[in-house]
Amino acid sequence: MKEHVVLHKNDFVTGDSFLRKALIRFSRHRLAVFGLIMLLCIIAGSVFYPMKNQNIAFDLNFLAISQKPNAGHWLGTDELGRDVFMRLLLGGRVSLSVGFVSVIFSTCIGILLGGIAGYFGGKTDMIIMRFTDTVMCFPFLIIAMILVVILGPSLWNSMLAIAMLNWTSTARITRGEILYLRERQFIEADRCLGIRDSKILFSHILPNALSPIIVNATFNIANAIMTEASLSFLGLGVPLPTPSWGNILQDSSSLYKLQTMPWIWIPAGLMIALTVLSINFIGDGLRDALDPKMNL
Amino acid sequence: MRNDMRTLVEIDNLHVHFPVTQGIIFKKKINEVKAVDGVSFSIRQGETMGLVGESGCGKTTTGRAILRLLDITDGTITFDGTDISKLSKKEMLPMRLRMQMIFQDPYASLNPRQSVIDIISDPLLAHRLIDRSERKDRVSDLMSMVGLDPRFMNRFPHEFSGGQRQRIGIARSLALNPEFIVCDEPIAALDVSIQAQIINLLQDLQEKIGLTYLFIAHDLSVVRHISDRIAVMYLGVIVEIAKKSALFSNPLHPYTKILLSAVPKPDPKTERQRKRIMLKGEIPSPLHKPKGCPFSTRCPYALPRCKDELPLLRTFDDDHQVACHLIKES
Amino acid sequence: MEQKEILLQVRDYRVAFYTREATVYAVNGINYDLHKGETLGIVGESGSGKTVSCMSMLKLISMPPGKIDSGSVLFGGVDLAKLKRDKIRPYRGKEIGVIFQDPMTAFNQVITIGEQMIEGHMAHFRSSRKEALARALSLFELVGIPSPESRLKDYPFQFSGGMRQRAMIAMALMCDPKMLIADEPTTALDVTIQAQIVDLVKDLRKQIGTSIIWISHDLGVVASLADRVMVMYAGYIIESASSDDLYERPLHPYTKGLLESLPSMNEDASKRLTSIGGMPPYMNKLNIGCPFAPRCKHVMDKCLKENPLLKPISADHLVACFLM
Incomplete structure (x- = not known):
C-alpha cells in the first residue's frame, strides 16, 4: 500500500491550466472580446484623455456657445461654451466609478446575505429574506435621497446609497442558487467527509453559483449608472459642475435642447448604452469562460 | 461469514x-x-x-x-x-x-469546478491528516488504489467517463481510511x-x-x-x-x-x-x-x-x- | 423469420452531430429490416447510438446539430430519411408511435392526460372530440388502468410511475400505429412495476400485432420480449440474431462480455465478475479498425486496420467480427 508512485512535473497529463483554458474560452467568445475592447477604450479614454487641458470642460467660453461638432470641438460645445467631448470623457470617470464601485459593494452584501440565508435555511433564511423583501419595497429614490441628505451629497455617498439599495437582486439570486446547490450530491458528500460549513459555502457552493451573480452584476452596473443620473438631477448626486453621463443627459432634458442640440445628449446616451452592452457581453463571456464543463 | x-x-x-x-411564516405541520x-x-x-x-x-x-x-x-x-x-x-x-459513503450518481457527486486532486485531498486537509506538501503523494496513492492513472490528478471531473468518475468518488471516500x-x-x-x-x-x-x-x-x-x-x-x-x-x-x-x-x-x-x-x-x-x-x-x-x-x-x-x-x- | 412482410427497411443509415467543438458520429451505417408483427430489441450502452438511430428516423432529435448523413429508411414505400421536417409529422404518432423513457417529462404537466391523448387522434384523423375520447377510454381499459373514465380527467402528476407509463403506452397506441418505438420504457421503473409493464406489452402484442422496436440497455428485459435482438456499439450494429440464438450462442466478444459481466441469478455467484476492460469510445472521429478492438481480448492486427462488416454466420445470425 505504501509504495509511492513517483511523479515528475512533466508526467502530469493536464493539457492547460484552468486559467489558461478560461482565457482561451473567453477569447473564443467574439462578442465578449468586442465588449472588453470597447470597455477598455472607454475606460482608457476617460482616464487618460482628460489628463491635460481639462479646464475646457469647465471654463465658460462665450465665444463658442452651442457650436455644432467641428475640428476644434469634436462633439461641439454646450450653451455655456464648454467642450462636450471633454465633458463626456470626464463624465465617464464618474459614471464608471459609480457603476463599478457601488456594484462591488452591493454584490458583496448580496452574496453574504443571500449566501447565509440559502445555506442555513430555516429561520435565518426567513428573517433575511423578509428583510430583503422589505428593502425591495422601499421607494428607491426617496430612501436614496434621505441617505444622501443625511450623509451629504458627494461621489462617495451616492455610491454608498446606491450600493445600500441595490444588493437585493444579488441576494435573491445567490439564495436561489445556493438552495439548489446545497441539495446537490457533491455538497452532501462534503458534509459526509466532515468539511466545515464555511469552507463548503465559500469554496464549494459559491464558485458554482458565480455565473448568474456575475451576469446580474453587469445589469446592476447599468442600473447604478442610471440611478446616479437621477440622483444628480435632483442635486443629490455628484454636484455640478462635475459632469457625469447622468447629469449631462438630465441637463439636456429640455425640449429645446433635445430638438436643436442633439450633439450634447446623443453621445452621453450612446456611451451609457455602449458601456452597459459591453459589460453584458463580458458577463456572458465570463460565464462561459469560468465553466470548466465548456469544451474548448 | x-x-x-x-x-x-x-x-x-x-x-x-x-x-x-x-404556510410560509408560521410553518404548521x-x-x-x-x-x-x-x-x-x-x-x-x-x-x-x-x-x-x-x-x-x-x-x-x-x-x-x-x-x-x-x-x-x-x-x-x-x-x-x-x-x-x-x-x-x-x-x-x-x-x-x-464511516463514509459512495454516492449513486458520479456526475452529481463530484464538484464540477474542482480538479481531482482537490476533490480527493479536501477531506484530508479538512481533518488535518496531511499537510499540503504531502498532498500529491497521498492523492496519487489513492488514485492508483482505485485504478486511476495519477497523472490525471489535475483534470476536472467532466474530463472523465462515468466509470472513472465513480472511481474518483471511491478514492475520495477512501481518503479518510x-x-x-x-x-x-x-x-x-x-x-x-x-x-x-x-x-x-x-x-x-x-x-x-x-x-x-x-x-x-x-x-x-x-x-x-x-x-x-x-x-x-x-x-x-x-x-x-x-x-x-x-x-x-x-x-x-x-x-x-x-x-x-x-x-x-x-x-x-x-x-x-x-x-x-x-x-x-x-x-x-x-x-x-x-x-x-x-x-x-x-x-x-x-x-x-x-x-x-x-x-x-x-x-x-x-x-x-x-x-x-x-x-x-x- | 419466415418470409414475413417487411415494414421498415434501414440501409446504410448514418447520423452525426455537428457542433462547433466537435463532430460526434452517433450512427455509422446500419442496415436492418423490421418485419410485420416482430419485436426487435436494440441493446447497447449509452452513446452506442441505439436511441439516436431510432429517434432520428422521426426527426425527434434536435437537427441541427444532428444530421442524417446518408442512407434510407423505407417505411411503406416512403424514405423517411429524405422527408422534410413538415412532411414527417403524419408519421409521428399516427404511423409510428413512440414510448419515451421518462413519462414524467414526456407529458405536459398542466394538461389532463385525456386532453393530451385525444389531441393527436383529432389532428391525424380529423375525428370529433367524442370519437377520440371513446378511443382513449378503450385504450385505458386495454392497458389496465383502473377506473379509466375518471383517470382520463387527471393530470400527469396524479399518476404513479407505473400508471403514467401505462398511459404513455395507451397514448402511443391512440392512432393505431403500424409500429412502436419504445425507448427504454422500463428503465425508470422499479422491478415489480417493470415486470407489470413487460407483461402488458407482451399481451398487447398478441392482441394488436404491432411491430415494436424496444430500445434498452438491459439484456434481461429484452430477453423476455424480443423476437430478434441487435447489439449496437459505437454506432455500429455488431451482432444481430434471434433472441434465443443470441443469448445461447453470443458470438461477438462484446456481446459475450456483456452477458458474462452480468451477475448471475442462477448459480451461486462466483467470486469475481468477468468485466470488459476499458470504456466505450467517444465517437468524435470515425475509427479505421473495429470499434471494439481497443477493449477486445482477441484483438488481431487485422482488427486495427479494417472495420469488420456485419456478415451472416447462419441463416439468422449476423456478426461483425473477424474471428468468425
Missing part, C-alpha cells in the same frame, strides 16, 4: 420522519412522511450487508441516517460501541473518519460493461483493507453477487433479513418472493416458461400507510389480520428474520 463476528454497526428502531408543512419507520438490523465487521427495495421504500434514507446526514426522529445507531445518534455536528467529526462505507446504488448510473469493473473494485478493496459495506441497491442480482447478508425493505420497514443463500433459495416473505420473480433473466427460454407472481398495484404513498402490515394492500396472500396488525421481525432458523403473519415457526 461466521456468526460470532464483532458487530460494527447496530441500528435499533430507527425512525426518520419528514414533516409536511403548510400538517402531516409527516414516515420514510423510515422502525428499522433494526446490525452489520458485522468485514461483511457486506445488502439493502434492497423499490424506490420510495426508505433504503437510501436509512443509509443517510446511519451516517447522520439526516436528522433522526427516533432510535439509536451504535457504531463500534458508541451511540452516534445524538452526537452534535462537531462530535460527529471524528466519527466521519471511520474508513472502516465502514455506505454504498448508495454505486453502479445504478453506470453502463452495463462498466458495472462489473466497479463491483470488482469494491470487492478487491474490501479484501485488501477489510472494509465493511452497507450496499444499497434495487438490483437484486448485483446485491446477490456482492452481499453476505441481505435485508429487504418495503415502505419504511424491513420485511426480511437473511444470509444471501437462504434468501435466494428460500425466500419467506411474499414480497421477497415477488421481487425475486420479477427480475428478468438474460435467457429467453427460461423467461418464456417462467411463471411470474405478478404484483398488483403499486407501492402506497408513505403519507397514507396501511395500518397493519405495509404490504397488506398488495399481498396476494393477505389475511384479515394483516390489515390490522403490524407483523414484527421474528427470527427463524439460522439468522433468518421475517416480518409476516403467515410464516409459522418451524
